[in-house]
Amino acid sequence: MKVTVKLFATFRIGRFGEMTKEYDAGTTVGDVLNELSLPLDEIGATLINHRHVEEDHQLQDGDTLSIFPLVGGG
Amino acid sequence: MEEVRNFLRKHAEGDLLPWKHQAFASTHFGLSIGQVERIALELGLLPSRYQRNRNMLNVTHQLRLFRGHVAVIGCGGLGGYVIEQLARLGVGRITAVDPDVFEEHNLNRQLYSSPSLLGQPKAEAARKRVAEINPAVTVYAHKCAYSKTNGGDIIQDADVVVDALDNIKIRLDLAETCAELDVPLVHGAIGGWYGQVCTQYPGEDTLRKIYNRALGAKGVESGLGNPSFTPAVIASLEVAEVCKILVNLGRPLSRRKLHVNLFDMEIIELQY
Numbered sequence: 001m002k003v004t005v006k007l008f009a010t011f012r013i014g015r016f017g018e019m020t021k022e023y024d025a026g027t028t029v030g031d032v033l034n035e036l037s038l039p040l041d042e043i044g045a046t047l048i049n050h051r052h053v054e055e056d057h058q059l060q061d062g063d064t065l066s067i068f069p070l071v072g073g074g
Numbered sequence: 075m076e077e078v079r080n081f082l083r084k085h086a087e088g089d090l091l092p093w094k095h096q097a098f099a100s101t102h103f104g105l106s107i108g109q110v111e112r113i114a115l116e117l118g119l120l121p122s123r124y125q126r127n128r129n130m131l132n133v134t135h136q137l138r139l140f141r142g143h144v145a146v147i148g149c150g151g152l153g154g155y156v157i158e159q160l161a162r163l164g165v166g167r168i169t170a171v172d173p174d175v176f177e178e179h180n181l182n183r184q185l186y187s188s189p190s191l192l193g194q195p196k197a198e199a200a201r202k203r204v205a206e207i208n209p210a211v212t213v214y215a216h217k218c219a220y221s222k223t224n225g226g227d228i229i230q231d232a233d234v235v236v237d238a239l240d241n242i243k244i245r246l247d248l249a250e251t252c253a254e255l256d257v258p259l260v261h262g263a264i265g266g267w268y269g270q271v272c273t274q275y276p277g278e279d280t281l282r283k284i285y286n287r288a289l290g291a292k293g294v295e296s297g298l299g300n301p302s303f304t305p306a307v308i309a310s311l312e313v314a315e316v317c318k319i320l321v322n323l324g325r326p327l328s329r330r331k332l333h334v335n336l337f338d339m340e341i342i343e344l345q346y
Contacts, residue, residue, distance in 0.1 A: 073295030074240035
């Protein structure tokens with residue numbers, strides 16, 4: 001299945017801004033984070049098609065997964 | 075009191091009350107500037123300082139703002155700008171909470187910091203500044219760290235709470251107390267070129283969804299620092315939310331978060 005992954009802010013550095021690629025059926029959001037070496041405690045938000053999802057959410061063909069880093073300063 | 079009302083009616087210009095008459099009434103009748111402001115607004119008279127709030131806000135809205143109480147937790151990068159804008163908007167009571175004193179590394183961005191105030195408490199600096207720019211506003215300054223223990227006392231009388239903290243764990247404690255006390259929480263956070271804003275109403279748990287993976291962690295700000303402009307942008311968005319909540323206008327960021335990227339100039343809406 002084809003999934004588009006969008007990275008935001010500092011996650012783009014040394015990676016990419018947007019990429020569409022093939023994933024196996026049953027791939028979860030957490031699998032993609034692992035593949036991209038994005039540690040959970042640096043994740044600010046994971047969204048499928050603009051809506052918040054958790055790591056165990058399974059991707060579907062045609063999804064857009066957006067990944068944002070944590071922002072916590074004031 | 076009728077004497078005060080008559081004085082204000084007599085000296086109003088149309089429905090505007092010029093500052094010189096507001097100040098004179100305060101001295102002459104032995105009332106605070108804030109007390110005169112309340113009486114004027116209840117008469118339908120708008121203190122002239124707010125005339126450019128029109129026509130987005132009318133006198134009734136201005137009275138709601140004046141009767142409002144906003145607790146700002148954190149008086150640093152975000153908090154300084156938030157308090158400044160709330161005071162100029164005409165919010166009548168502001169609680170300002172921060173345990174820290176100004177340090178040299180604050181000077182690049184924190185609105186109330188200056189070389190002469192290094193070593194001075196941030197919350198008290200906010201109080202003094204507001205007394206200068208809008209003496210109708212009462213600021214309750216607390217030089218203490220927000221915690222679960224004192225949180226209930228600090229925010230129990232607030233109509234809205236503003237998150238201007240720099241610590242994720244305390245943010246989650248704040249969100250929990252706001253939920254328990256049924257008070258809306260306007261959240262803002264910054265890091266480098268990036269920032270985010272959302273509003274959590276009672277019954278929602280957006281803050282936990284944002285931060286539950288990162289208890290005790292630091293965000294991108296730990297690597298990037300914070301410049302002068304990002305806190306001003308995010309603080310302004312937070313104050314716009316507070317204004318709408320207090321006067322019940324517009325569409326606040328309920329179950330939505332704005333992610334602001336000033337590096338690529340993108341603003342993205344996230345739904346929770």
